[in-house]
Amino acid sequence: VIGAIAPWNWPVLIAIWQIVPSLRMGNTVVIKPSEFTPMATLEVVRLMNTVLPPGVVNAVSGDGEVGRRIVTSPEVAKIMFTGSVPTGREIMAASAPNLCRLTLELGGNDAAIVLPDVDPEAIAMDLFWGAFINMGQTCACAKRLYVHDDIYEDVVAALDAVAEGIPMGNGLEEGNLLGPVQNRPQFDKVVSLVDDARARGARIVRGGRPLDGPGLFYPVTLVADIDEDAPLVTEEQFGPVLPILRYQLLDDAVARANASPVGLGASVWSSDPGRAEDVARRLDAGTVWINQHGVIHPMVPFGGSKQSGFGLEFGIEGLKSVSRPQVISHRKEAVAGAA
Template identity: 65%
Template sequence: MEERAALLARVSAGHGTEIKDPATGEVIGRVAFGTPGDVAAAVDTAAKAQPGWAALDDQERCAALMRAADAIDAHAEELAYVVSREQGKTMNGLGARYEAAGCAAWVRATASTPLPVEVLVDDGQSRAELHYRPIGVVGAITPWNWPMIIACWQIAPALRMGNTVVQKPSEYTTLTGLAIAAVLNEALPPGVLTAVTGAGDVGDALVRDPRVGKVMFTGSVKTGMKVIEASAGNMPRLTLELGGNDAAIVLPDVDPQAIAEGLFWGAFINNGQTCAAMKRLYVPDAIYDEVVDALAALAAKIPMGVGLDEGNVLGPLQNQMQWNVVNRLVEDAKVRGARVVMGGDPDAAAPGYFYPKTLIADIDNAAPLVQEEQFGPALPIIRYTDLEQAVEWANGVDVGLGASVWSADRDTALAIAARLQAGTVWINSHGGIDPRVPFGGAKRSGYGLEFGVEGLKAVSVPQVISG
């Protein structure tokens, strides 16, 4: 066995459900899915470990997180191998190695973020301070698109604030979830982080457990609504990062060649399987053809294939379900008369869940490919003549995770950004995130903030001390 496969073998079970590589269909391991009873046992472990973990001071917990980041670095190639084999992303580009490195960087940033006591009043007669205390046990339900780094986004701040965590990875990327937990646990005290495996019934049991004081969930709007319903009886705090259908508005003053690369990766990072990826591109008539041509020329040069092939930078979709969604939306666009600039012709008989890089031009804004989140490598490019109409279209969906404005005039771009209904609006880029900068959605894209100081506050209980 090659050395980088050691971690995959370590987290694979000798029995249970077969896990297949989405690029080749090869069986790469097995997972023994858990039950609601396993959730109860995991929460019990976390609840017993929490007082001791919370009793450590902030500096001690941060030091443990720094050691956890070192462990990620030590296993970076093994982690990248696991996520490439199970999720499908390529080793290079914005792929598996990028995700592994991001995990370590994010954990370190979380441990380095200052959170001083806030003095609210100190007028010589009275003093009021705002402190942040642990919640207790946090349930972290993580998705299949970025299964390692999103786990770290949830786990690291929860631990930093003195909570313990029960992590439930997606049933589509369970091995990856187990792998990142195993590596983190090399540096953490026993019981502080516990992973449970399973499908919806296991996640439901975690959300309903009365000992879980906070639930963090990243996934679809539909499942997010189920989390809200299941949690109602116990009223845990919630952070929900749900679906997006991010719009980008290009203004006529840009150079199409200069922005083509930024537009492409804004849409096609992780093969479009990113909540805050660009899903709709609005381009003015004056430069529409130039933008479409520049995107097509760039896309044609981007190699797609099996993730372990070092020359590839885009891989397959992760699962058949998502392949079906992308294919349905693209086929509908064809029927409606939209122009297929490239792609849109998958080989359903080929191994793996590959869907070609697809650009769809001259598509009506009302088409499902525009109005629904495709979550894959198919970008609709909508022509507009009136900027007011483009803003209205951009705001015309029920989600609002991210958006972007592309212009040579920053002041103009900022004015338009202020009118877009999204949690984050980027100027002349799309999808970039920073561990120091809060991130969250508007409308049905969820609520609560992650990252930075606000993310730490979100996994703690505010307490005012007056006197």
């Protein structure tokens, strides 16, 4: 039995990532949706159960106590969890008496490093979506942007120009590409982090205040000239806000990128792929993208380093993670006449 705990930011997609490999390797699944987005995950399970035998995929909704029951059950052989580092620690502790196998994808604070040889306008659109897909509510979004001092203002201006042309609003209305923050606690965290950055003297290039009207809409916000120790830099904001930091020496940028206790992803942006790869090898992250960010493929393993968790999803490695090898060894009889 695989116990899966789905997150609220991608309640359909990640639920499928958890369920389908488990079924492919012959397991049954019990999945708990997030309390913030139960209907989306429950509907996925309902649709699957129109073709699957009873009891193969099961959903149990509820609060954290339901998750605790799944995690501590001796009948669950493996837990798959996508969520926060603190909750990941709680799952490790709760499951320890059963020595349950774990795959934990615990988010990150991905750094993107822009080398001085790029054309800011050429990379701006891809850089924007690397940071703001799903309103920045994605574990593998770019959440800290390090830009060489020589092109710093040009990159800021190019991102600002892209943001100007991206419509935000009700997702049921034609043309909108960005929507609200998913829940009130996350919205309040975004507001607090930006307010703190402003109080510290950071430059708010655009956005920076909640939008008027119904819904938890917070505009795309670019924050420049911010200190390295600001919470907006050191914490995972998980929202439509990007702190943009200057660097002069590449070694310094790499050291600052690696200083985070988490290491899910990172990216390097350069017109010289070979140079970018050299930098990528120095970054302590599970995946380092070059001239893109957050691009995943179901045949390529994905997982983090440091406190971003352990275990892999996708590819052969992901399938192996929801299976257990067993060796059956036969005694071989001696062959007559053999030395």
